[in-house]
Amino acid sequence: MKSVVSMLLVGFIVLAVTPLFAGDTAAGRDLFGKKCASCHGASGEGKDSVAKVFKVEMHNLGSKEVQAKSDADLKKVMIDGMGKMKGIKDVDAKGSDDILAYMRTFAKK
Numbered sequence: 118m119k120s121v122v123s124m125l126l127v128g129f130i131v132l133a134v135t136p137l138f139a140g141d142t143a144a145g146r147d148l149f150g151k152k153c154a155s156c157h158g159a160s161g162e163g164k165d166s167v168a169k170v171f172k173v174e175m176h177n178l179g180s181k182e183v184q185a186k187s188d189a190d191l192k193k194v195m196i197d198g199m200g201k202m203k204g205i206k207d208v209d210a211k212g213s214d215d216i217l218a219y220m221r222t223f224a225k226k
């Protein structure tokens with residue numbers, strides 16, 4: 118009987134805690150760190166070294182210009198690429214949603 122009670126308790130705790138960790142933004146931060154940060158920096162600020170190699174100006178992903186793009190456009194950049202940036206091949210639909218959610222947190226206030 119005691120074990121049933123503790124199982125229920127564990128169940129409740131898991132349910133109560135999960136939303137804190139299951140956020141798309143958290144998953145997106147992870148993916149961004151793995152697939153984007155090498156060029157865009159941990160917070161989307163863009164790396165000078167990369168800008169030099171590609172001979173482009175890299176916009177801060179939190180800037181007004183970039184944040185003004187629609188969700189669909191930003192996802193298209195991720196998946197198909199844009200200008201000098203090649204599409205990131207192994208990002209699936211859920212991954213691109215998560216990364217997008219994370220990129221939206223860069224928006225300057």
Ligand code: HEC
Pocket residue numbers: 149152153154155156157167168171173174175176178182183191194195199200201202203205208216
């Ligand atoms: C190999 C380096 C590299 C990687 C990895 C990379 N990018 Fe880029 N990204 C660039 C460069 C360079 C540009 C600028 C392209 C241009 O202007 O021609 C760019 C442009 C962009 C833009 C458009 C910004 C603007 O000026 O409108 C977005 C959005 C973007 N990247 C998102 C991402 C996301 C999200 C990821 C990860 C899934 C990612 N990038 C991974 C190099 C990279």
